[in-house]
Amino acid sequence: MAEDSPAPATAAATVTEVVVVAAATAVEEEKPVAPASVEEEEDAKEKTEEEPKKVEDAAIGSSASFKEESNVVADLVDPQKTALEDLKKLVEAALAKNEFSKPPPPPPPKEEEKPAEKAEAAVADPPKAEDPPADPPAKSEEPSAEPPEKTAEETPKEENKEEVTPKTEESTPPAEVEPIAAVAETNVEATAVPVAEDAAPPPPPPPADATPPPAEAEEVAPVTTPEEISLWGVPLLGDEKSDTILLKFLRARDFKVKDALEMIRSTVIWRKEFGIEKLLEEDLGLPELEKVVFMNGIDKEGHPVCYNVYGEFLDKDLYQKVFSDEEKRKKFLQWRILFLEKGIRQLLDFSPSGVSSMVQVTDLKNSPTLLKREIRLATKQALHLLQDNYPEFVAKKVFINVPWWYLAYNRMISPFLTQRTKSKFVFAGPSKSADALFKYIAPEQVPVQFGGLSKDNDSDFGTSDPTTEITVKPSSKHSIEIPVSEVGSLLTWELRVLGWDVTYGGEFVPSAEDAYTVIIQKPRKYSPADEPLVKNSFKIGEPGKVLLTVDNASSRKKKILYRSKISHSSD
Structure with missing residues (x-):
């Protein structure tokens, strides 16, 4: 969705992720991918196969520098405050002049009507050859339009030029030409005085006691009512949330006021043409896409998190339903x-101290290659819309399960991205994806499919139940101790080890020295292909503790995620 609207070169990050959610940033196809990526792929493949761990570690920490700015006016520096005030004045003037509408198209050129007019004229006026000899009075009218300085001798010369064309006039006796010329000369002299005096003689002054005639009513320009414009439910001016909206456009244009105003105008016009308000009332269907793009939880700073899962397009039927032709891509x-x-409207808060941007997570596992024409077309179209019309809506953009070829592609397009945009990007390969997410999002907020503990319709745990993270060193064992004392209560826990390849077991140890240990789960070896997490419960019959043991015999460190809760008998 999202994006972010960097200088026009990016925004892939504007919820900008989007469509394919911006497949991604993939996206800025300002350079052809295929030719350059062949050589890049060979080098990248050798490097990533030799040192995959180094590439992933570097990718995760490379772009964690971005810090979201405050929307509280008091926190802005003076130049930013000045730019905000200047933009408000320009917006107010533009609203008063109704400049947030697309200008009407220019009228069609008049030249297109000339052929038709000529044809009509030809039909209306018969040829001169069939006319009777020229009428003297008609000839005498032509000289009357000439300036008075011309002499009577010049007039016949001009008339003679016009009379040469038709052959039928050759048969006219020469004797008839002289009377016509004489008549023309006489008329010229008679009309010379009125033509020379263009203006009519001034009227006589009115009598002193006459009342002046009423003045003609002047044309009064119609009074225009200032247009009321809102973006995402927030008026451009006059609301406490308006500053947040204006600051988004200013930051997207490096606080260049005129550029920000033009971006606002373009966004308003696009929203009208795209029919956003009408679209909000429609149901477009496509329930299959609910697994492709979905919202789930928040990050550690309260930003809503949007997940984009391209691997779902491996389903050929879904791919054809979404990308097979222009009409389907338009609907998508x-x-x-x-x-x-x-x-944006349901999850974001545009108040000065509110959260007004999202975190975009893009899963590239099993994603269709960007060389597919349909993907490129949809991605390119989505990117342009997002970066131009959804500025600064992405706080962070995390790419997980990134294949080696995409890292090579990103290095190729990196010079074309602004530093602000690049500072929002995080890339992580398959073995580091969960760690990358946990850096920004708590495990209880991350869906199970991406390494977290969040599940739909979980009656025991929710996103408000915190998770404990523990790292187990290679060739070592770690035991989690959960004390319980209330008899009759029920202890429930869930646990997962990222990547498993460990042995896990659980037991209850009573506090009484003469009591017996109860085996809750026999030690079992879990492989990466096993279920992502285990959930158990144990009813407490006497005070004691539950011990959960993880034995990591591998040569790599492992991360344990677990949480527990006790339900009392009265619950």
Whole structure:
């Protein structure tokens, strides 16, 4: 969705992720990918096969520098405050002049009507050859339009030039030409005085006691009512949330006031043409896409998190349903924009101290290659819309399960991205994806499929139940101790080890010295292909503790995620 609207070169990050959610940033196809990427792929493949761990570690920490700015006016530096005030004045003037509408198209050129007019004229006026000899009075009218300085001798010369064309006039006796010329000379002299005096003689002055005639009513320009414009439910001016909206456009244009105003104008016009308000009332269907793009939880700073899962397009039927022709791609784009608009209005807060941007997570596992024409077309179209019309809506953009070829591609397009945009990007390979997410999002907020503990319809745990993270060193064992004392209560826990390849077991140890240990789960070896997490419960019959043991016999460190809760008998 999202994006971010960097200088026009990016925004892939504007919810900008979007469509394919911006497949991604993939996206800025300002350079052809295929030719350059062949050589890049060979080098990248050798390097990533030799040192995959180094590439992933570097990718995760390379772009964690971005810090979201405050929208509280008091926190702005003086030049930013001045730019905000200047933009408000320009917006107010533009609203008063109704400049946030697309200008009407220019009228069609008049030259197109000339052929028709000529044809009509030809039909209306018969040829001169069939006319009777020229009428003297008609000839005498032509000289009357000439300036008075011309002499009577010049007039016949001009008339003679006009009379040469038709052959039928050759038969006219020469004797008839002289009377016509004489008549023309006489008329010229008679009309010379009025022609020379263009203006009519001034009227006589009115009597002193006459009342002046009423003055003609002057044309009064119609009074225009200032246009009321809102973006994402927030008026451009006059609301406490308006500054947040204006600051988004200013930051997207490096606080260049006129550029920000033009961007606002373009966005307003695009929203009208795209029919955003009408789109919000529609149901476009496409339930299959709910697994492709979805919202889940928040990050550690309270930003809503949007997940984009391209691997779902491996389903050929879904791929054809979404990308096979222009009409389907257009509908998918509408669906993605609608999803983004609803997320913005329902989950973001444009108050000065509110959270007004999202975190975009893009999963590239099993994703279709960007060389597919349909993907490129949809991605390119989505990127342009997002970067131009959804500025600064992405706080962070995390790419997970990134294949080696995409890292090579990113290095190729990196010079074309602004530093602000690059500072929002995080890339992580398959073995580091969960760690990258946990850096910004708590494990209880991350879906199970991406390494976290969040599940739909979980009656025992929710996103409000915190998770404990523990790292187990290679060739070592770690035991989690959960004390319990209330008899009759129920202890429930869930646990997962990222990447498993460990042995896990659980037991209850009573506090009484003469009591017996109860085996809850026999030690079992879990492989990466096993279920992502285990959930157990144990009813407490006497005070004691539950011990959960993880034995990591591998040569790599492992991360344990677990959480527990006790339900009392009265619950």
